[in-house]
Amino acid sequence: MGLPIPNSKLGMWLFLGTEIMFFSAFIGSYIISRNGSPGWPTDPHVTHINVWLGGLNTFVLIVSSYFVVVAHEKMLVSNFKEARKFIAFTLLLGLVFLGIKSVEYAGKFEHEIIPGKIPETPTEAMFATASRLQRVVDRELAAIFPGSPAADRRTELGNRIASAGNETATTDPKDAAPAGKAATVAQLKALSRLNEAASSLENHVRFGLAMSVTPEQLIEYRSSPNPGKFPAITLADVNSFVELLKKDVELSPILGNFHPAVPILYGNLFASNYFLMTGFHALHVIIGLIMFLVLLAMGSKLAFRHAVVVENVGLYWHFVDLVWIFLFPLIYII
Structure with a gap:
């Protein structure tokens, strides 16, 4: 059976x-x-x-x-x-x-x-957006200076721009690391601008100050914190800043399909x-x-x-x- x-x-x-x-x-x-x-x-x-x-x-x-x-x-x-x-x-x-x-x-x-990796609050989303923007800069720097230590790439970027002879010159193969990504001086300057913007966003988010706060005011706040003196940063403030970067004709090719972080509860x-x-x-x-x-x-x-x-x-x-x-x-x- x-x-x-x-x-x-x-x-x-x-x-x-x-x-x-x-x-x-x-x-x-x-x-x-x-x-x-x-x-x-x-x-x-x-x-x-x-x-x-x-x-x-x-x-x-x-x-x-x-x-x-x-x-x-x-x-x-x-x-x-x-x-x-x-x-x-x-x-x-x-x-x-x-x-x-x-x-x-x-x-x-x-x-x-x-x-x-998902931010669940507006504050986490702001920090995540700042981190993502820094990663975009790091990725581009790694492509242009692949043989250089990560800590030295921003310095090399400044040196490359300073030593450039004209706006249309490309990176000198003798100066670039092997397999380094070729970039015009204009592209290097755009990357430098994006690096400054990413650093600015990171600092404003870290200290909770609106993007309208000037670098001088930011330094003043760091030396003598006074939470009520300057406007606080908001997620809308961060998103507006990112949108301005994406609309910049020089920065948009670097940013590509960059997306600011969106807070998702749970x-x-x-x-x-x-x-x-x-x-x-x-x-x-x-x-x-x-x-x-x-x-x-x-x-x-x-x-x-x-x-x-x-x-x-x-x-x-x-x-x-x-x-x-x-x-x-x-x-x-x-």
């Missing part, structure tokens, strides 16, 4: 049972975190959750699950050529899913929606849950794609006896699809 199913299929069902518990823990943690955190971030413009891309990925996985069913049916009627074709279609759609997900991840990395908890759930789901998608690759690699050796293998892989893929059907409304819509 026993269950009238192959041992491999029984094993797959038992495995999927453990997987259900695995993802149930993640989903339960997300629900508890969200319900227990008043002010949980739900604005897609803040969290950079793209509902349309999430919906497209849902459609992609549903269609891919249908193709797996068709592939299994073709195996049962010994139409192995058609079975391989639909397995290939499923593989292709799985890659499309990962491609769309990578676009979503890239948007979050660009805006630093990353656990542990943002780090949100990002942790988001990347945990979608990351593990993406890992399961990759495992499924590897299974499909193995089936396709069999080529003409794929035979009727492998129908149960295709069915088991299909069960796994349906589970991956089902998990996403839960994750999509939970993260993207609700």
Whole structure:
């Protein structure tokens, strides 16, 4: 006596049972975190959750699950050529899913929606923006003076500008470190201006003084702090300062797609849950794609006896699809 199913299929069902518990823990943690955190971030413009891309990925996985069913049916009627074709279609759609997900991840990395790096208060956002601006300057300096110690690059920048003979001269290869990025004097001067702006922003944020406070007043405040004497800095003040920098025709090429930090209450908890759930789901998608690759690699050796293998892989893929059907409304819509 026993269950009238192959041992491999029984094993797959038992495995999927453990997987259900695995993802149930993640989903339960997300629900508890969200319900227990008043002010949980739900604005897609803040969290950079793209509902349309999430919906497209849902459609992609549903269609891919249908193709797996068709592939299994073709195996049962010994139409192995058609079975391989639909397995290939499923593989292709799985890659499309990962491609769309990578676009979503890239948007979050660009805006630093990353656990542990998200400012949750206006003050944290101001410090984060100042830090990001300094990193832009450091990146450019490292590209121009790659062989120089980081502490000396700003001095080298000043020396390079001072020794330049005209506005259009480029960096002298003899002076630049190997593989150093070539830059015109105008570009070097623009970088120097951006460095001064970044330092100014950092100092104003550190001492909590508005950007309208002059360097002389800043020095006065540092020597004799008087919180009520000068206006306090605000997040709007910082954002306006950054926008002026981005509109500068000389600085905008250096800043590129620079984004000032946006405070997101419970943002780090949100990002942790988001990347945990979608990351593990993406890992399961990759495992499924590897299974499909193995089936396709069999080529003409794929035979009727492998129908149960295709069915088991299909069960796994349906589970991956089902998990996403839960994750999509939970993260993207609700």
